Amino acid sequence: MTATKFPLAFTTTPSQRARDDAEREAILADPGFGKHFTDHMVQITWDIEHGWHDAEVVPYGPIPMDPAASVLHYAQEIFEGLKAYRHADGSVWTFRPERNALRLQRSAQRLNLPELSTEDFVESIRQLVAVDAAWVPSAPETSLYLRPFMYASESFLGVRSAQKVDYRVIASPAGAYFHGGIKPVSIWLSTDYTRAGRGGMGAAKTGGNYAASLLPQAEAYEHGCQQVLFLDSVEGKYIEELGGMNLFLVRHDGALITPSTSGTILEGITRDSIIQLARDHGHAVEERPVTIDEWREGVASGEITEVFACGTAAVITPVAVLKTPDFEIGDASAPAGALTMSLREELTDIQYGRRPDHHDWMTRLV
Numbered sequence: 413m414t415a416t417k418f419p420l421a422f423t424t425t426p427s428q429r430a431r432d433d434a435e436r437e438a439i440l441a442d443p444g445f446g447k448h449f450t451d452h453m454v455q456i457t458w459d460i461e462h463g464w465h466d467a468e469v470v471p472y473g474p475i476p477m478d479p480a481a482s483v484l485h486y487a488q489e490i491f492e493g494l495k496a497y498r499h500a501d502g503s504v505w506t507f508r509p510e511r512n513a514l515r516l517q518r519s520a521q522r523l524n525l526p527e528l529s530t531e532d533f534v535e536s537i538r539q540l541v542a543v544d545a546a547w548v549p550s551a552p553e554t555s556l557y558l559r560p561f562m563y564a565s566e567s568f569l570g571v572r573s574a575q576k577v578d579y580r581v582i583a584s585p586a587g588a589y590f591h592g593g594i595k596p597v598s599i600w601l602s603t604d605y606t607r608a609g610r611g612g613m614g615a616a617k618t619g620g621n622y623a624a625s626l627l628p629q630a631e632a633y634e635h636g637c638q639q640v641l642f643l644d645s646v647e648g649k650y651i652e653e654l655g656g657m658n659l660f661l662v663r664h665d666g667a668l669i670t671p672s673t674s675g676t677i678l679e680g681i682t683r684d685s686i687i688q689l690a691r692d693h694g695h696a697v698e699e700r701p702v703t704i705d706e707w708r709e710g711v712a713s714g715e716i717t718e719v720f721a722c723g724t725a726a727v728i729t730p731v732a733v734l735k736t737p738d739f740e741i742g743d744a745s746a747p748a749g750a751l752t753m754s755l756r757e758e759l760t761d762i763q764y765g766r767r768p769d770h771h772d773w774m775t776r777l778v
């Protein structure tokens with residue numbers, strides 16, 4: 413075993429069962445989202461005595477796990493999501509990975525897991541994408557979705573923070589997150605359930621937040637909606653975020669309005685980037701509490717002209733209608749808004765290397 417040295421040195425064990433070119437190309441022709449995985453994965457181990465050690469790229473495969481591993485009982489787990497993009501010259505890039513590293517560190521603090529340095533995080537991505545570079549698709553709007561995650565692997569049923577932790581990165585070729593590409597989506601307002609409370613884990617990217625969203629998400633599907641919207645847990649009137657995306661409203665004067673990050677929502681990297689791009693173009697951006705009534709009345713009066721969701725998986729997705737048990741806001745057949753689509757085009761142009769990267773957001777991987 414190699415004890416923690418900074419930065420970590422990775423070893424690579426090539427897979428003996430890597431898919432051949434024809435099998436891989438068949439998958440890349442229609443990747444969907446989160447269904448197929450590349451030939452390798454990263455693993456790094458941590459224990460209380462040695463810190464982070466044994467950084468490896470190994471063949472993708474099942475994780476042997478003791479039934480008493482504490483993640484299976486107490487859900488001490490965090491994850492990230494980012495993408496690798498193929499540019500026209502064949503090179504492969506990722507978007508603001510140091511932001512994901514910092515967010516993983518903040519999630520680690522909240523879940524009392526060990527922090528992985530930004531340098532080791534970015535290197536773990538680079539190592540995996542270097543080995544599985546052929547899995548980065550090149551068709552328009554496709555990418556390789558990267559999923560770093562960390563979990564308590566110690567076999568111990570006492571309730572305390574684990575003294576043995578594993579970090580892994582897996583990768584999955586990705587097309588559009590929603591069926592039907594970038595068509596406007598419908599969202600469902602959860603009135604019975606909230607996602608996060610004050611002092612809770614809402615700002616952490618931890619599995620428990622997603623587990624809590626699954627029942628209301630199922631309700632959303634029953635009502636013909638693709639995502640669920642949560643309100644604040646205290647007053648039940650402020651909009652927070654969707655199950656897996658942040659939300660923006662666009663005012664008729666071109667201003668963007670988005671709920672502030674006050675500890676109960678995920679601080680989205682796409683959200684932050686949209687705020688920057690909008691400000692670059694002279695749009696006002698208001699990060700503040702937004703009530704469901706402001707949205708409803710704003711759409712009725714013509715004050716609110718567009719609504720969109722954003723995140724790594726969703727990029728920027730127009731929202732056509734919000735359905736609630738009592739009323740609807742918007743119209744399911746509404747077309748995508750003009751500002752929504754121009755922000756989407758600008759963001760994806762930067763990510764795919766089609767326009768200059770003025771903010772130094774892109775990191776070359778291969």
Ligand code: PLP
Binds near residue numbers: 655679
């Ligand atoms: N909110 C939630 C709950 C998410 O899962 C995500 C996706 O990661 C986001 C917001 C958007 O975050 P980002 O733009 O960093 O992907």
Ligand code: COI
Binds near residue numbers: 492493657723724726
């Ligand atoms: C992402 O956009 O990366 C997400 O995590 C959303 C969802 C796939 C969980």
